[in-house]
Each structure stands twice: as structure tokens, then as C-alpha cells.
Amino acid sequence: MKLATWNVNSLKVRLPHLLDWLAREQPDVVCLQETKLEDPKFPAAELEALGWRCAYSGQKTYNGVAILSRAPAADLSLGIPGFADEQKRVIAATVDGVRVVCAYVPNGQSVDSDKYRYKLAWLEALTAWLRDELVRSPDLALLGDYNIAPEDRDVHDPAAWKGQVLCSEPERAAFRALQALGLKDSFRLFEQPEGAFTWWDYRMNAFKRRMGLRIDHILLGEHLAPRCKAARIDIEPRKLERPSDHAPVIAEIA
DNA sequence: ATGGCGGCTCGCAGCCGA
Numbered sequence: 001m002k003l004a005t006w007n008v009n010s011l012k013v014r015l016p017h018l019l020d021w022l023a024r025e026q027p028d029v030v031c032l033q034e035t036k037l038e039d040p041k042f043p044a045a046e047l048e049a050l051g052w053r054c055a056y057s058g059q060k061t062y063n064g065v066a067i068l069s070r071a072p073a074a075d076l077s078l079g080i081p082g083f084a085d086e087q088k089r090v091i092a093a094t095v096d097g098v099r100v101v102c103a104y105v106p107n108g109q110s111v112d113s114d115k116y117r118y119k120l121a122w123l124e125a126l127t128a129w130l131r132d133e134l135v136r137s138p139d140l141a142l143l144g145d146y147n148i149a150p151e152d153r154d155v156h157d158p159a160a161w162k163g164q165v166l167c168s169e170p171e172r173a174a175f176r177a178l179q180a181l182g183l184k185d186s187f188r189l190f191e192q193p194e195g196a197f198t199w200w201d202y203r204m205n206a207f208k209r210r211m212g213l214r215i216d217h218i219l220l221g222e223h224l225a226p227r228c229k230a231a232r233i234d235i236e237p238r239k240l241e242r243p244s245d246h247a248p249v250i251a252e253i254a
Numbered sequence: 255a256t257g258g259c260g261g262c263t264c265g266c267a268g269c270c271g272a
Contacts, residue, residue, distance in 0.1 A: 009271080010261055034271085036262070061262050062270075107272055147272070166272060199272065202259035213272075245260080245272080 001096060001253040002027040005143035005216055006237075007104070007199075007246035011035040011064070014244050015043055017237050019050070021248065025234070028070050029095050030248075031102035031143040032056075035064030042066065057088045064088050065102050065144075069095045083125035090126070092133075098224065098253075099137035101130070103144035108165045116165060119147070123174040131181055140221040142183060145246065147215050150175045150185065154214035156197065166215060183219035186231040186251040198233055199246050207238055218251040227254045 004027040008014040011032065022030065035042070037058045044054045047068060057078045058064035065088060067073055073093035080090055089104040103126065108119035134140055148171045152158035161167040179185065187196070197212025206212065220228055230252040238247045 013261070034261095107270080109270080109272085145272095164272095201272070204258055206258095215272075242260085 001029070001098065002250060003029050003098075003100070003141055003143060003218060003253065004248050004250045005031040005033070005102070005145070005218060006248040007033040007145040007216060007244060009034045009036075009244040009246065011037055011043065011066075012041075013242065015046070017240060017243070021234075021237055022050070022052070022068075025248075025250070027250065029098070029100055030068040031100065032066040032068065033064070033102070033104035033145045035066055036061055037064055055091055055093050057091045059088045062087065063104055065091045065104050067091055067093050067095075067100055067102050069093070069100075071096045073100075080122075080125045080129050082129070083122070085122070089122075094137070097139055099133065099140040101133070101140065101142045101144075103142060103146070105145060105147045107147050108171070110165050111163065111168050120170055120174060123171075123177075127174070127177050127181065130178070130183075134181055134221060138221050138223045140183075141224060141251075142178065142219040143217070143249075145216050146175065148172065148175045149213045149215050150217075153194070154197070156195065156211045156213070161213075166213060178219060182222040184222070184225035184228075186218045186220050186225070186228050187214070187233070187249070189225065189228055190231055196233055197247075198249055200238065202245050216246055216249045218249055220251065220253075224253055228252065229254050
């Protein structure tokens with residue numbers, strides 16, 4: 001089972017890239033973030049015609065998440081239960097026995113902002129919910145844009161980013177709290193090249209200069225992690241014209 | 255250098271992202 005996550009930064013603009021990528025990579029499950037589409041505008045018919053089941057929860061301009069799957073998606077759930085949130089950031093479904101949780105973690109803007117406090121509260125609510133969810137569904141995968149670079153090696157310039165949003169210690173502690181639930185960072189189950197990132201700023205030629213961060217992740221429950229055979233980042237779509245600023249991340253489960 | 259780029263909106267300037 002090939003699992004993937006991709007922050008597409010507007011599904012309307014990126015649909016051609018997504019369709020090409022789906023045809024090439026042939027994943028079984030794809031989690032999308034930042035679709036920026038209200039549900040009636042989701043390109044469900046086009047994707048379904050190509051054999052994709054679509055579950056989605058979107059809004060105008062911001063946020064928006066979706067799960068595409070080859071097999072049927074059951075037990076759909078939207079948002080974090082018990083956490084009131086206008087923003088469409090979480091969708092979960094069970095596909096082939098795997099509880100797939102697709103998350104778009106708030107950005108946080110800067111460490112002294114209300115958005116940062118919202119981010120930390122949001123992550124705490126996510127973690128509390130997943131603690132229960134893992135009891136019900138141990139075969140759980142948490143995929144998405146975490147907006148957290150977990151370690152210095154996930155940052156092109158750790159000194160410049162030290163203490164900044166995406167890299168701050170409270171955010172990294174929140175990431176470790178997710179790991180403490182038994183979730184494993186699939187990417188780090190394998191030897192990886194240095195300078196492996198999933199996001200590069202559109203500005204300053206950041207991609208060409210390899211100035212990125214690894215902030216998109218696939219975390220696997222304790223039953224799934226031992227079955228993971230490969231994990232990687234696909235930077236090819238970032239090289240295209242009008243790319244998303246994020247690259248897709250893939251984990252393959254035997 | 256708080257800019258840079260890109261996507262969005264009851265757009266034509268300002269927001270948000272990361």
C-alpha cells in the first residue's frame with residue numbers, strides 16, 4: 001500500500017500536476033492539503049472518472065483537505081472531535097483497514113502571534129484525539145503538512161531558523177508528543193540524503209538554492225511502521241512551471 | 255533589507271502562507 005501526502009497550494013491551479021503525478025506514482029491513498037476549494041467546487045467527477053474515490057472538506061481561499069483512494073473510504077470523520085474549529089484542516093477515513101488521518105496543521109505565522117498559540121492548542125487537541133483514536137485503530141497513519149521541522153537536520157540553515165516558527169522548541173515538543181503516542185516518522189526509518197526537504201519558499205530562488213525545510217510528514221502507528229518498506233520525498237513536481245511550494249511525500253507499506 | 259513569490263478575493267491592494 002502506497003501512502004502519500006501533498007500540500008498542493010490550490011487544487012484548482014495544481015490539478016494538472018496532481019493528475020500527472022497520480023498517473024506516474026500510482027499511489028493507493030493520497031492526502032491533500034490547501035485545496036482552497038469549497039466542496040461543490042472539488043473536482044470529484046474528474047478524479048472519480050479516473051478511478052479515485054474522493055473524500056474532502058474544504059473552504060474558500062484557505063485550508064481545505066482531501067483523501068483520494070483507490071479502495072473505498074469508510075468511517076469518514078471531519079475535524080478534531082470536541083475541538084471547535086471553523087478552519088477545514090482535518091479529514092480521516094479508513095481505507096483497506098488503515099485509519100488514514102489527513103492533517104493541515106496551522107502555520108503559526110510567528111512565535112509571538114495569536115496564530116502561534118492557536119497552532120499549539122490545535123496540536124494539543126490533535127494529540128489528545130489521536131491518543132484515543134489509536135486505541136480504536138492501531139493501524140493508523142497521520143499524513144500531512146505539520147508545519148514543523150522536527151530537527152535541525154530538517155532545516156537548510158538551522159542557525160537562521162533557530163527559535164523561529166516551524167522550528168521553535170514548543171512546536172518540536174508537540175511533534176515529539178505525537179511520536180510519544182507510538183507514531184513513527186516513516187522518513188527516518190530509512191537512510192536519507194542530507195538536505196532532504198518538502199517545502200521551499202517561492203522567493204529568492206529557494207528551491208534551486210536548496211533552501212528548504214522538511215515540514216510534511218507521514219507518521220505510522222506501531223503496527224504499520226514495521227511494515228514500512230520505503231519512504232521518500234518526490235521533488236520532481238517542484239521543478240515544474242507554476243509548482244506547489246511543497247513536494248509530495250510517500251511511504252510504502254508491505 | 256520584514257523584502258523577495260504566488261494564490262486568493264464581491265480583486266485592481268491587501269491578506270496569508272511558511
